[in-house]
Amino acid sequence: MLTGRCECGEVRFRIDGPARDSVTICHCSQCRRSSGHVWASTHAPFAALRFDAEAGLTWYASSDFAKRGFCRFCGSSLFYRLNDEDGIGIAAGCLDVPTGFRVGKHIFVKDKGDYYEITDDTPQLERF
Template identity: 65%
Template sequence: MITGKCDCGKVSFSVPAVRKTVTACHCSQCRRASGHIWASTQASDVTDLTFANDEGLTWYASSDFAKRGFCKFCGSSLFYRLNTEPGIAIAAGCIDTPTGLQMGKHICVADKGDYYEIKDGLEQLDTH
């Protein structure tokens, strides 16, 4: 079982399994929401997510096709979910260690910030 939480602990969860790779999104929306890049893994179905505490969980409709879950108390950015798909992206940084995760790829690099370079040799896609 994989567990995770926000910074203040008012959102804590478990999920039986996640994808073992992390995707870093460099789009402007993800950069604004996270403060740099949005790095996440994926659970195959949102119904696999069990909350030990969801007191702080709030959802924000960040576009007409997706929403973001965050803690309304500490501001931790935790989840990203497309409205039409069963899966849910989980912020890699909120998963308790050891995670067993590895960086996998970068997406939306055509929209990345102008203050950094991506030099890790991983796959880079201009879009999602």
């Protein structure tokens, strides 16, 4: 079972079910700002997410259609969820290794920062 946590440990979770085994990297400006670089995430059914600690979990309405979950104590970016979806995006960087995951694709690549290149050979999509 996959486990993960924020940097300080005030949010700890398990994924009790199937998670997508490929990581999507989003280069949009909103993801870049909220994550500090790019938002790299897996995806799982929300019902499969079990919290062992959630004292730090705070939700930020980042648009009128989605919200982002972060830890209010340490600032770790943890989750992204569309308001009407059954699933949830989970930060790949917060998962305990080994995940067994690989990068699957890059999205919103036209919005990427100007200080890096995308150098792997996975698909680069203009949107998603």
